[in-house]
Amino acid sequence: MTASPIPSPSNLLRRFMSVRDQTELLAQPLSAEDQTIQSMPDVSPTKWHRAHTTWFFDTFVLGPRGIDVAGVDPTYRYLFNSYYEAVGERHQRTERGLLSRPGAAEVGDYRRRIDDAMCALLSAPIDAETAAIVELGLHH
Numbered sequence: 001m002t003a004s005p006i007p008s009p010s011n012l013l014r015r016f017m018s019v020r021d022q023t024e025l026l027a028q029p030l031s032a033e034d035q036t037i038q039s040m041p042d043v044s045p046t047k048w049h050r051a052h053t054t055w056f057f058d059t060f061v062l063g064p065r066g067i068d069v070a071g072v073d074p075t076y077r078y079l080f081n082s083y084y085e086a087v088g089e090r091h092q093r094t095e096r097g098l099l100s101r102p103g104a105a106e107v108g109d110y111r112r113r114i115d116d117a118m119c120a121l122l123s124a125p126i127d128a129e130t131a132a133i134v135e136l137g138l139h140h
Helices: 009-027 030-035 046-065 093-098 103-124 128-138
Strands: none
Touching: 009 046, 009 103, 009 128, 030 046, 030 128, 046 103, 046 128, 103 128
């Protein structure tokens, strides 16, 4: 079995931004209130999903590589963890629609700051482990 080739930085960066932009495009027509609604216990609100996918890159890509993004609220580690018990406690899935804060605009700001850090990271060659974790996050 041969190892998968490491994607070129430009290709992985392009794919990263395409996925991240698609999520924002889908969320754009929704009001802040629309993004908070949880229609059923097993469906996460849009705002929470936008934050959780950002938390994934913050927690599993940037943090372990010593990239600390200034201004990230430490409570996000708890609020946007979904099922990663090894990472720590988490807010209950069935109660995600009860989170009024952070607001949709704050989640957007969090996404922009983490995306900027990820773009800087992905603009240079990365190792296979980092590429694999980024790939997992893109499928998240």
